[in-house]
Amino acid sequence: STIYAPQYLATTLGMFVLVFLVAFESMAVTTVMPLVSELLDGERYFALAFAAPIASGMLGMVAAGEVTDRWGPKHPLFIAVAVFCVGLLICGSAENMQALIAGRILQGVGGGAITVAIYVLIARVYPGHLHSKIFALFATAWVIPAMIGPWMAGLIAVHLGWRWVFSGVAVLVVLAFCGVVPALKSLSSTRNPDLGPISAKRLVLAGLTGVAVICMNLLGNAQGRWSLLGLILALAVALAAVRPLLPKGTFSLARGLPSTIMTRIFVAGAFFGVEVYLPYLLREDYHLGPDRAGLILTASALCWSVGSWLQGKLGEKVESSTCITVGAIAGCVAISTALATAVFHPPVLVLVCGWAVGGFGMGMIFPRQNVNMLALSAKDEQGFNSSAMTVADSLGNAGVTAIGGVIFAMAATGMGFISVFSFSLLLVL
Numbered sequence: 001s002t003i004y005a006p007q008y009l010a011t012t013l014g015m016f017v018l019v020f021l022v023a024f025e026s027m028a029v030t031t032v033m034p035l036v037s038e039l040l041d042g043e044r045y046f047a048l049a050f051a052a053p054i055a056s057g058m059l060g061m062v063a064a065g066e067v068t069d070r071w072g073p074k075h076p077l078f079i080a081v082a083v084f085c086v087g088l089l090i091c092g093s094a095e096n097m098q099a100l101i102a103g104r105i106l107q108g109v110g111g112g113a114i115t116v117a118i119y120v121l122i123a124r125v126y127p128g129h130l131h132s133k134i135f136a137l138f139a140t141a142w143v144i145p146a147m148i149g150p151w152m153a154g155l156i157a158v159h160l161g162w163r164w165v166f167s168g169v170a171v172l173v174v175l176a177f178c179g180v181v182p183a184l185k186s187l188s189s190t191r192n193p194d195l196g197p198i199s200a201k202r203l204v205l206a207g208l209t210g211v212a213v214i215c216m217n218l219l220g221n222a223q224g225r226w227s228l229l230g231l232i233l234a235l236a237v238a239l240a241a242v243r244p245l246l247p248k249g250t251f252s253l254a255r256g257l258p259s260t261i262m263t264r265i266f267v268a269g270a271f272f273g274v275e276v277y278l279p280y281l282l283r284e285d286y287h288l289g290p291d292r293a294g295l296i297l298t299a300s301a302l303c304w305s306v307g308s309w310l311q312g313k314l315g316e317k318v319e320s321s322t323c324i325t326v327g328a329i330a331g332c333v334a335i336s337t338a339l340a341t342a343v344f345h346p347p348v349l350v351l352v353c354g355w356a357v358g359g360f361g362m363g364m365i366f367p368r369q370n371v372n373m374l375a376l377s378a379k380d381e382q383g384f385n386s387s388a389m390t391v392a393d394s395l396g397n398a399g400v401t402a403i404g405g406v407i408f409a410m411a412a413t414g415m416g417f418i419s420v421f422s423f424s425l426l427l428v429l
Contacts, residue, residue, distance in 0.1 A: 001127075001130070002130070002133070003126065003130050003133050003134050003137065008125070008126065008130075010179045010180075010182055010183070011121075011125060011179065011180055011182070011183040012134065012137070013179050014176050014177065014178065014179020014180035014181075014183075015118055015121070015122075015134075015138075015179075015180055016137055016138070016140075016141050017141075017172070017175075017176035017179070018081075018114065018118070018173065018176045018177060018180065019115075019118065019138050019141040019142070020141040020142075020144065020145060020176075021169055021172055021173050021176060022084070022111050022114060022115070022173075023141060023142045023144075023145040023146075023149070024145040024149045024152070024169065025088070025107070025111075025165075025166075025169050026111075026145070026149075027145045027146060027149030027150055027153070028145075028149050028150065028152065028153030028156075028165050028169075029049075029050075029153075029165070030050075030150065031149070031150040031153040031154050031157070032153050032154075032157045032162045032165050033046065033049055033050070034046075035157060035162055036049075036100065036162055037049065037097065039162070040094065040095070040096055040097045040100065041096075041097070042096065042097025042098075042100070045097040045098070045101060047218060048101055049097070049100065049101055049104055051214040051217060051218065052101050052104045052105050052108065052214075053104050053105065053107055053108030053111070054108065054210055054213055054214055054217070054394065054398060055105075055108070055207065055210025055211050055213065055214050056104075056105040056106070056107075056108030056109045056112070056210065057108040057109070057111060057112035057210065057394065058112065058206045058207065058209050058210035058213070058391060058394060059108075059109055059112070059203060059206045059207050059210060060080065060083075060108060060109035060110060060111065060112030060113035060114075060116075061112040061113065061115065061116050061206070061387040061390045061391055061394075062202050062203060062205075062206035062245055062387050062391070063109075063113060063198075063203060063206070064076050064080060064112070064113035064114075064115075064116035064117050064383065064386075064387060065116050065383040065384045065385075065386060065387025065388070066198045066199060066202060066203070066383065066384070066387075067198065067383070068116065068117055068120045068382065068383030068386075069192065069195060069380050069381065069382065069383035069384055070191055070192050070195050070198070070383075071189050071190070071191055071192070072120070072124065072187050072188055072189050072190075073117045073118075073120040073121045073124065073184070073187065073383075074184045074185075074187050074188075074189045075189055076113060076116075076117045077113075077114065077117040077118070077121065077180070077184060078184070079113070080109075080110050080111075080113035080114045080117055081110065081114060081173060081174070081177050082110070083106050083109050083110035083113070084106070084107055084109075084110025084111055084113075084114060084173065085110070085170040085173055085174060086103075086106055086110075087103045087104065087105070087106030087107035087108075087109070087110055088103065088107060088166045088167065088169055088170035088173070089103070089166070089167060089170050090102060090103030090106065091103035091104060091107065091166040092163040092164070092165075092166035092167030092170070093163070093167070103166070112390065115386075115390050116383060116386045116387045116390055119370070119373075119374070119382070119386035119389070119390075120382045120383050120386055121180070121183065121184070121187075122134055122135075122374070123374045123377070123379075123382045124187055124382075125183050125187075128374075128375060129315060129316050131370070131371045131374055131375075132311055132312050132314075132315050132316075132320075132367055132368065132371050133312040133313075133315065135308070135312070135366075135367035135368075135370045135371060136308040136309055136311060136312030136313075136367050137312070138367070139304060139305060139308035139363055139366060139367055140305050140308060140309070143301045143302070143304050143305040143308075144305075146297070146301045147298055147301050147302075153165050156168065192380050194380060195380060201244070202244060202245060205241045205242070205244055205245060206241075206245060206391075208237065208241040209238050209241040209242045209245065209391070209395070212234045212235075212237040212238035212241060213234075213238055213394065213395065213398045213399065213402075215230070215234040216231055216234045216235060216238065216398060216399060216402035216403075217398055217401065217402050217405075219231040219234060219402065219405075219406070227406060227409075228406055228410065231402060231403065231406050234402075235399065235402075235403070238395065238399065239251075242391060242395060245387070245388060245391055246258075246261055246388045246391070246392070247261060247384075247385065247388060250262050250388075256376055257372075257373065257376040257377070257385065260369055260372045260373055260376065260389075261373070261385075261388050261389060261392050262392070263324070263369070264369050264389060264392040264393060264396065265392045265395055265396035265399075266396065266427045266428065267327075267328070267331065267362070267365055267366075267369075267396070267428065268392070268393050268396035268397045268400075269396035269397060269399060269400030269401075269424070269427055270331065270335060270400065270424040270425070270427040270428035271331060271334075271335075271358060271362055271424075271428070272396075272397045272400070272401060273397075273400035273401050273403075273404045273420065273423070273424045273427075274334075274335055274338050274420070274421055274424045275297065275300070275355075276401055276404075277404070277408070277417060277420055277421075278293070278296055278297070278338065278351070278355065279293040279294065279296075279297070280417075281338075281341065281342060281417050282296065282348065282351075285341075285342075285345060285417075286345075286348055288348070295352070296351060296352050296355050297355075299352055299355065299356040299359070300355045300356055300358060300359030301359060302356075302359070303356040303357070303358075303359035303360040303363065304359040304360065304362050304363040305363060306360055306363060307327070307330075307359065307360040307361060307362065307363020307364045308363035308364075308366070308367050309363075310363070310364070311323045311363070311364050311367055311368055312367065320368040320369075320371055320372045320375075323364045323365070323368040324364070324365050324368050324369065324372075326361065326364050327360075327361035327362060327363070327364035327365030327368075328361065328365065328428065329361070330357050330358055330360055330361025330362075330364070331358050331361045331362065331365070331428045332425070332428055332429060333354060333357050333358065333361075334354050334355050334357050334358020334359075334361065335358065335421060335424050335425045335428055336354075336425060337350060337351060337353075337354025337355065337357075337358075338351065338354065338355065338417075338421050339418065339421040339422060339425060341354075342417035342418045342421055343418060369389070370389065373385055373386070373388075373389050374386075400423075400424065400427065403423070404420045404423065404424070407419050407420050407423055408420050
């Protein structure tokens, strides 16, 4: 059978569109937020509008993990979609920046919970040999918005108004969710008697981790000795708070699930920690405009989709560890190419090709790490482990980007890119 077999088709398409819309909203907001903050006279809240969903997203991920392990993904997914849509509608109708940030907080909670609940739904509905294929499809659902999201958001904002970037997506999310409802109805929502009550401690720690990550990002854009000390403190708080939210042995790289989660932190951090600086590098050293510099990210996104498709096509013919190893080697090639570009300034095409190889590698790694996570999870741990994987994504991406910001600011003149890229190469190695 395939993920498009009659018994799976509606669920597959519904989840694909749902993930696509969550990804599109994430990309689209980047485009319209400067306009929104100007019209709502809220420029001073600009950074908070992006940072707030990060903190609330952590809370949504952990809460969804706690609930799905106890009652299954049925009710959590209904609630998550409702919260996400309410957040969108609040943003779309906001008359001031404070109201918009409140909506963004709800968006973060709902979006984080949707991802975790969908992971558990995959584990409950699809057999193991189809997991690599469904995660490959989800990778495409993220890649397409990365390429067209900003452009479409700009068109909507110009021709319909910025509010439709939020409100219109809310309507489409509800329609997409209708495709998932039949699969949810077939699942039991009986409470798991082997697990105790929901852990309030984990929810508090999730919120604390999110706040620490926000502080890391804000400090990562600052300069000076105090910003470095603040970043170290925020990083220490984040690591201490996140520890109970991850499987035991994660920080000691214990074999199996803990290593799967920890390598996700390293891989996500290393790749995205370099990618955010590539347009800057191309502008500074090659004097390229944003349109041409952005082509390198488009090439990487396309190759990410190809890598995801290939690992899904291979399925169980190739072990997850092999796909992850190939992807890691590709990541090393990509970051080494970026480092070599910062040092030797070869033709731009060298960097484009190297980063495309990295995108292919990430397409091989990310889906197989998700497959590995579900394969190593007992039924009553699927929610916790899925939330751990999504938290690892956020922590790696935001944490390494923040550290890279401080490294860049403190590096000697002309050594900023070289220092940041060397740090990320160390992580991926």
